[in-house]
Amino acid sequence: MKIVKQLLDFYINSSIHVALAVYALSWITLLVFNLPYDENILYFNFYATITGYNFVKYFGIAKWHHRSLAKWLKVIQVFSFFSFLLMLFYAFRLEPKVIVVLTGLGLITFLYAIPFWPKQMYLDEHQNLRQISGLKVYIIAAVWAFTTVVLPILNNNQELETKVWITVLQNFVFVLALMIPFEIRDLKYDSIKLATIPQQIGIKKTKILGVLLLFFFLGLNVFKEEILIHFLYKEVIVAFVLMLFTLFSTKNRNKYYASFWVEALPILWLLLMLF
Template sequence: MKFLIALYRSNFWVGLAAAALTYLSFGQEITLDYLLYTLFILTSTISAYNYMHWVKSLNNYREKKSLEEEDHPIDWASFSRAAFAGMLAFLLLFFLGSITLIYYLFPALLIALLYPLAFPHPNRAFSSLRMMPGLKLFLIAGSWSYLSFAIPYWMQGGVDTLFFGWEFLMRTLLVMGLTIPFDIRDLDKDKPSMRTVPQVFGKDNAIGLAILALFLYQIWTLMQFFFFGQAWFQSLAILLALEIGIRMIKNLKTNRSEFQVNFWIEAIPIILLIFSQIAALAFGNSYF
């Protein structure tokens, strides 16, 4: 159990989830560049989430200090992990050696850098991107979809704009469905001004919207089978994995610990990859 807790507290688990979604986007022909990019997503996600935790602890420390309250410790462990994973990410980017890739990555990297930072603003309701009402969910979902699908699609030379548009939209909805449970987890911590989904619609309705998002991706998976030539075993694997994800989200109706929410919801993309790999090994060609 301690090992599993360490996985999610170090943000390695969420990095693995992002890497799993990215790896699935590359299909069955895996090249060295595709592997390097997947590892880049793993390390950069670990770095970004640890950086956000460090900035949050720094802001809390400054706030407590200004109020002359007991010092709130700065999370230097997150800073160290962010720096180390960030160096690995830049090293992988160097090995990829693509200026064009850096150009495409820049918007997402800029969002990750600015997302937790506080800035002076006359309306204190949104003093950072994270605190801006209703924006948090779209920033997270859009960034994950862009990094885990749009860039891999470009790297593979994809030209089907219809498929790209639908997959990007449905991938964004899927990530939204996976993000809403964390807003439910933070319902008692988030400021009301953030206007998160559970704050606006209530806990039960938020769970329903998260389930709907995964269900819509199941429908899109069937559309890929019938209209875009996706292998039947691949479609079946995704449908089954998402069904497990739906049941996990339904279980949030009962209060769950922070560890349970973090570990099992972040595990859904990993389960998607595992099921897809098993299906490929059993009925087709493995990704490896």
């Protein structure tokens, strides 16, 4: 059991799980828009997510404690390096207009982890986008939405029509709702100066907000030219499961509650879409 737990921890800590979630949402976009399986953009998003998330999570640790890195972190560093190389391999196979959007998303990811503003502009002692009061969840949701919708559409030479932007907004709202259990979980760790949603309005109202976001996520379908019932009922199932996870969230839940089970919901959504 110890080996299984170590493997599971590596799977989560190395960002493979979150990368599969991004991969799943990207594939869902292709299915919704009736586009063929696009290995280049899907694999790029997968390896880029591993690279980006591990860069954000471990940049500070690697910068200041390189010589005393724990063994598991060194393994993740090596794993991230090879993921970065694979990301570059697939990047060279993408359409030029995708690269333009990627430049902006990459810059946001870089500024999310690297200090760049004077300290007096922050409510905390850090100097990166991640630490700006109340901004974190919206940055993550926006990057996910553009990565999982706009990139697959552009790489298949499709126009960014109204339906595309509605889907972008849907994914943005879905990811915001998906992060609610994480925000509640992190209450006992986050600095009060970060002004996270639960810190600002409390756990109960945060859960209500999460439920309202899910209704908004589903309601956005009415603005599409046509509603595909066989897709809609699968969205309803995923939204209902996420609602249950949100309502039963507490700051003392098992660490796998959000990091594994909640994060797995995009994968569940994809499986429903496929089968």
